[in-house]
Amino acid sequence: MTELQMGLIGLGATAVVGVFAYNKWQEYRQRKLAEALLKPQHEDVLLGEGPKAAPVVRNEPEFHAASPVVAAERREPVLADAAPEDEGAARDLPPSLADADTEVQMASPAAAAPVPEPEIEIPDLPAGLVPGTLLDPRLEFIAAMELVDAVPGAQIVHAQHATLQHLGKPVHWVAFNERTREWERIAPDSEVPVRRLRVGLQLVDRTGPVSDADLATFTEAMHDLADQLLAVADMPASRLGDQAAEIDRFCAAVDLEIGVNLVSRAAPFSGTKIRALAEAAGMVLGDDGAFTRYDDDGRTQFTLQNFETTRFSGEAMRNLTTHGLTFVLDVPRVAHGERVFLQMVDLARRFAETLQGTLVDDNRQPLNDMQLDHIRREFIGKPQATMASYGIPAGSAQALRLFS
Numbered sequence: 473m474t475e476l477q478m479g480l481i482g483l484g485a486t487a488v489v490g491v492f493a494y495n496k497w498q499e500y501r502q503r504k505l506a507e508a509l510l511k512p513q514h515e516d517v518l519l520g521e522g523p524k525a526a527p528v529v530r531n532e533p534e535f536h537a538a539s540p541v542v543a544a545e546r547r548e549p550v551l552a553d554a555a556p557e558d559e560g561a562a563r564d565l566p567p568s569l570a571d572a573d574t575e576v577q578m579a580s581p582a583a584a585a586p587v588p589e590p591e592i593e594i595p596d597l598p599a600g601l602v603p604g605t606l607l608d609p610r611l612e613f614i615a616a617m618e619l620v621d622a623v624p625g626a627q628i629v630h631a632q633h634a635t636l637q638h639l640g641k642p643v644h645w646v647a648f649n650e651r652t653r654e655w656e657r658i659a660p661d662s663e664v665p666v667r668r669l670r671v672g673l674q675l676v677d678r679t680g681p682v683s684d685a686d687l688a689t690f691t692e693a694m695h696d697l698a699d700q701l702l703a704v705a706d707m708p709a710s711r712l713g714d715q716a717a718e719i720d721r722f723c724a725a726v727d728l729e730i731g732v733n734l735v736s737r738a739a740p741f742s743g744t745k746i747r748a749l750a751e752a753a754g755m756v757l758g759d760d761g762a763f764t765r766y767d768d769d770g771r772t773q774f775t776l777q778n779f780e781t782t783r784f785s786g787e788a789m790r791n792l793t794t795h796g797l798t799f800v801l802d803v804p805r806v807a808h809g810e811r812v813f814l815q816m817v818d819l820a821r822r823f824a825e826t827l828q829g830t831l832v833d834d835n836r837q838p839l840n841d842m843q844l845d846h847i848r849r850e851f852i853g854k855p856q857a858t859m860a861s862y863g864i865p866a867g868s869a870q871a872l873r874l875f876s
Contacts, residue, residue, distance in 0.1 A: 495790065503748040602655045602670050605869035606646045610719065612672030613687065613712050615694040617703040619669065625662030628669060631700055632693045639686045640679070642873070644672040669703075676723060677876050681716035719874075722862065726855040727875060728803040730813065730847065732820050733779055734829045735796040741827050743784075743792030749826060750776055753819055757784060762800075765816075771867065774801040774816045797823065801852075804859060804875040807867025809852040817844055 607614055629645050636643050645658040648668035658666070673690045675682045691707065698705040747757070755763035755776060761783025763776040778784055779796025799820050806812050824831055831839045856866040864870045 499744060499748070499790075503752065602646050606655055606657065607644060607670055607672040608870050609708070610715075610863075611676065611870060611874055612644060612674050613682075613690065614670055614672045614708070615690075616706040617669040617671075617694075617698055617701065619667045619701050619703045621702070622665035622667045623701060625658040625664050625666050626660060628666055628697070628701070629658055629660055629662075632697050635689065635693045635696075639673065639689060641674045641677060641682045641686060642876070643690070644674065644873075646670040646672070669701075671697075674873060675712065675716040676719045676874060678723075678727070681720040682712075684713055687712055723804075723874060726804055726858055728851055728855055730801045730803060730851060732799040732817060732831070733796055734799070734820055734824050734827070734831065735779065737828055737830050739828070740793040740795050741797065741829070743789040743794070745827060746776075746784075746792075746794075746797065747789045749823055753822075757786060757789075761785060765819075771807075772802070773806060773812050774799055776800075797829075802875075803852055803855055804866050804871050807865065809856050809866055810848050813848050813852050 602614075625645070625647055628647075646655055647658050647664070647666040647670070648654075649656050649664060650667070651664075655670075658664075671694060673682065673686070694705045694707065747763075750757070750763040753765070755765045757763050761777070763784065765773045765775070767773055777798045777800060778794050779798050780794050782788070782792065782794070784792070799816050801809065801813055801816055803809055820831065823829065859866050859871065864874065
């Protein structure tokens, strides 16, 4: 190998190292800039106190992509004009990004109509009530079993796995731990001996109510399981199909997702800047292609997604550019939604200031405090109040199961 070749190899290696070091320096500089821009100059009342919440949407519609949902009849209209006197009108797709504006959009199955409170007959559970955070007779069809001889939890869960895995709704396994004297979920690999068993088939989720076929399959599987365990399956005799339909109607009326879109005024947003701003605000990039803001208990508050079709990823952020971002709050899955919404809007405004974006309403007019207050009260406060009056507060364990 000649000296010229050795010199060229050394020069190439030096260039690679230099480019890598420059990229690292650029990321460091952007992060420091973001932290300086987002650091509040005074105590932030909204972000500094009060309990925080957890978040989703019925049939999981996407505002910016208008993806189809499982139950075709559930279409989520969106807010057209958030003026106090206007309760919201349906809108199709987000407008083109070419105008480089920002808009607020939201999905609402029953935006302004009063939400009926279903009258559901709650079946009586056998002795040994399980906490509603684990199983709720309004939400699950529960089979209770008392075993003569203790059986390891894993053996019980896998006994009817081949049959139950084809059900369209989740099955929850709960047992009484004799050592801790508490009810708890059975882990698939649990060796804890079980004598008192409760198995619940979820009646409703975001895809709709349970089918009669699944109810029949679950019932037969529980009788077979009882025979295997030398136990008796005690199941409530109630009109489960009607119960599931009532719960589903209730859920459709309060299942909302609020999206605040931030779109550039001129140049597209840099992925490096987006990541620096998001991480400085405490958001974490997940495998789902979105940044997520969590509360102190690890519950989701809101997410930051790409307004365009490309998902965020760690590798792509360096070279990614986009004309828009979307902040999303899942109303039934987030406790104290009004407070969290204000936190989300405050963060969106900080992003807009740093990235040179604009927040506007659907008429391409600047989004004002009156419109935001209308959204907060009508599309977050009222649905969550309805959920609380029904006994399933937003962000509760029951709500997270129901709106999954």
